[in-house]
Amino acid sequence: SKTKKNLTEQIENIIYSHRKIDDEFLEELEEILITSDMGVETTLDIIEYIKEQVKKNKIEDTGEIKNLIKTYLANMLEEHEVNEEESNAQKVILVVGVNGVGKTTSIGKMAYRLKSSGKSVIVAAADTFRAAAVEQLKEWCTRADVEIISSENGSDPASVIYDAIQSAKARKSDILICDTAGRLHNKVNLMNELSKMFKILDREYSQATIDVYLVIDATTGQNGIIQAKLFGEACKINGLILTKLDGTAKGGIAFPIVKELNIPIKYIGVGEQIDDLQTFDAKEFVNAIFE
Amino acid sequence: MFENLSDKLQNTLKKLRGKGKLTEKDIDVAMKEVKMSLLEADVNYKVVKTFINNVKERSLGHEVMESLTPGQQVVKIVHDELMKIMGEAESKLKFNPNDITYFMMCGLQGAGKTTATGKLAKKLKKDGKRPLLVACDIYRPAAIKQLEVVGASVDVPVFAMGDKVSPVTIAKEAMKHALKHGNDVVIIDTAGRLHIDDDLMNELVQIKEEVKPDEILLLLDAMTGQDAVKVAETFNKYLEITGVILTKIDGDARGGAALSIRNVVDKPIKFVSVGEKMDQIEPFYPDRMASRILGMGDVLSIIEKA
Numbered sequence A: 001s002k003t004k005k006n007l008t009e010q011i012e013n014i015i016y017s018h019r020k021i022d023d024e025f026l027e028e029l030e031e032i033l034i035t036s037d038m039g040v041e042t043t044l045d046i047i048e049y050i051k052e053q054v055k056k057n058k059i060e061d062t063g064e065i066k067n068l069i070k071t072y073l074a075n076m077l078e079e080h081e082v083n084e085e086e087s088n089a090q091k092v093i094l095v096v097g098v099n100g101v102g103k104t105t106s107i108g109k110m111a112y113r114l115k116s117s118g119k120s121v122i123v124a125a126a127d128t129f130r131a132a133a134v135e136q137l138k139e140w141c142t143r144a145d146v147e148i149i150s151s152e153n154g155s156d157p158a159s160v161i162y163d164a165i166q167s168a169k170a171r172k173s174d175i176l177i178c179d180t181a182g183r184l185h186n187k188v189n190l191m192n193e194l195s196k197m198f199k200i201l202d203r204e205y206s207q208a209t210i211d212v213y214l215v216i217d218a219t220t221g222q223n224g225i226i227q228a229k230l231f232g233e234a235c236k237i238n239g240l241i242l243t244k245l246d247g248t249a250k251g252g253i254a255f256p257i258v259k260e261l262n263i264p265i266k267y268i269g270v271g272e273q274i275d276d277l278q279t280f281d282a283k284e285f286v287n288a289i290f291e
Numbered sequence B: 001m002f003e004n005l006s007d008k009l010q011n012t013l014k015k016l017r018g019k020g021k022l023t024e025k026d027i028d029v030a031m032k033e034v035k036m037s038l039l040e041a042d043v044n045y046k047v048v049k050t051f052i053n054n055v056k057e058r059s060l061g062h063e064v065m066e067s068l069t070p071g072q073q074v075v076k077i078v079h080d081e082l083m084k085i086m087g088e089a090e091s092k093l094k095f096n097p098n099d100i101t102y103f104m105m106c107g108l109q110g111a112g113k114t115t116a117t118g119k120l121a122k123k124l125k126k127d128g129k130r131p132l133l134v135a136c137d138i139y140r141p142a143a144i145k146q147l148e149v150v151g152a153s154v155d156v157p158v159f160a161m162g163d164k165v166s167p168v169t170i171a172k173e174a175m176k177h178a179l180k181h182g183n184d185v186v187i188i189d190t191a192g193r194l195h196i197d198d199d200l201m202n203e204l205v206q207i208k209e210e211v212k213p214d215e216i217l218l219l220l221d222a223m224t225g226q227d228a229v230k231v232a233e234t235f236n237k238y239l240e241i242t243g244v245i246l247t248k249i250d251g252d253a254r255g256g257a258a259l260s261i262r263n264v265v266d267k268p269i270k271f272v273s274v275g276e277k278m279d280q281i282e283p284f285y286p287d288r289m290a291s292r293i294l295g296m297g298d299v300l301s302i303i304e305k306a
């Protein structure tokens, strides 16, 4: 019983009510784009692009605008995609982000997904701070049927990571996924703690490739850009997980983030169930915003 | 990027302030900066539009045009209008003078309900109350355990019935429990839910009908973008909320969502949550929020200096 209203309806409305691509039309378009949270800068870039195209290709029909925007946005996301070569090397996924965005839930879903595809997975409970964070992750690991390495509440998260590395090495696990406590990017000591975790992985588990995924809540507004920037300074992020796309938020903040950090979106979260995680597809994502 | 915007805004306003006479063009230019700044602060687009129109209209009126310091007047109008929407400072919770008081916490997933439940409990306890916390989140893994840990950390009892009983039943039983154990304030923690999830929204409505809470508090993450309005509107439509707690403002989000929801639901922001620890909750100060949204250290002092 979930319903979703989309940008298409709004755009179609203005296309219908405007015959010509004039200032008024563009201003209403600007308004619609802003409501997706993509921000003023990205929006103005799109409007600029439309103006150029309209001039260059002598476009007169407002009906063509929707496809112009879609192409622009899909290209922008695809530009930052990287082809991942299949490798048999061991892998670590460190999951980071501000409080409550969906890190632990996404880890449960990823663990399930990877395990189902035949990989051996270990999960490290390196959120030793939040109340019942370990219990929450344990429940997800039970559901996904993967092993969890944890320590008691209040212990040093870096030491949990260290222990988990030893286990992953000993068991020759394909993938180690590390949960971390939610932290706001402007808290210097917490960000240092994160860098430390990253460094331990880098140093102690050199045979593994390290992926750092930043989790962004689709309802996030313009603060998402600073989040991405500062988390990116603390550890080398190479993928995004965009969660809570089952709501009414469009997740437009993903566009400036992808551009700013030059990293691809890896997964999207579309619910609270274990299979509510999808691999990212730029065209589908853009279509979903509009369709 | 944000610094630039607020710098730009400050510059524009400064320029305005220096002018002896203002033209409509001057005001248009300034309003464009204000508009951009508000959008970058995540104020909802519709709210921004109305706001700008109001400010413009007042700025073109005689109170500005005939003033000796028109620029300064415009700056003041921006601030005034912002404060008008922001409402009064209001951190008081409503208690039932004759019976047990009930608070219900609601909001989207991860907004900070469970944490704030603990914080309010701590506050109430300090005021000599005997609070009881109720674990009505039967969905999120370890949600009950989380509330139990939170409750223990502030030394307040938690009523739970596991995750096999419906939240409505849990709430009902909690009322009996509170009566029997002499609790005078009961705080109900509910599961995070999407405002478009009819089933789960109706579950809250049922709890409300059963409990008749004195406060229904919507928890809203200060980092929320344009969607905040829809969220607040819908929660309010279902539940007729009594107030808002704005969370995670210890971050650097400008928090324009606060302005948006104040504007559309006209319910007070009762508290702001400023961290993960149990004592990190504060009253809401409208003027501070206004300055924060504009991205200007202290708007009032700018006006005064002019």
Ligand SMILES: Nc1nc2c(ncn2[C@@H]2O[C@H](COP(=O)(O)OP(=O)(O)OP(=O)(O)O)[C@@H](O)[C@H]2O)c(=O)[nH]1
Residues within 6 Å of the ligand: A097, A098, A099, A100, A101, A102, A103, A104, A105, A106, A127, A130, A133, A180, A181, A182, A183, A243, A244, A245, A246, A247, A268, A269, A270, A271, A272, A276, B109, B110, B140, B192, B194
């Ligand atoms: N609707 C929806 N809810 C989600 C999604 N992902 C996570 N959630 C919910 O969001 C809330 C927070 O999720 P968590 O996984 O605990 O988030 P976290 O980032 O680990 O939180 P902290 O560890 O406290 O910082 C929970 O109620 C989840 O069920 C999603 O894709 N859609």
Ligand SMILES: Nc1nc2c(ncn2[C@@H]2O[C@H](COP(=O)(O)OP(=O)(O)OP(=O)(O)O)[C@@H](O)[C@H]2O)c(=O)[nH]1
Residues within 6 Å of the ligand: A099, A100, A130, A182, A184, B107, B108, B109, B110, B111, B112, B113, B114, B115, B116, B137, B140, B143, B190, B191, B192, B193, B219, B247, B248, B249, B250, B251, B273, B274, B275, B276
């Ligand atoms: N920095 C900061 N973190 C907060 C604040 N309030 C809550 N949190 C954190 O945000 C995350 C989510 O908080 P919860 O209290 O679990 O949120 P919730 O609304 O109960 O989440 P669900 O039950 O999953 O919907 C946790 O990591 C909290 O520690 C705050 O004011 N500042």
Ligand SMILES: [Mg+2]
Residues within 6 Å of the ligand: A103, A104, A105, A127, A133, A179, A180, A181, A182
């Ligand atoms: Mg977590």
Ligand SMILES: [Mg+2]
Residues within 6 Å of the ligand: B113, B114, B115, B137, B143, B189, B190, B191, B192
């Ligand atoms: Mg909760």
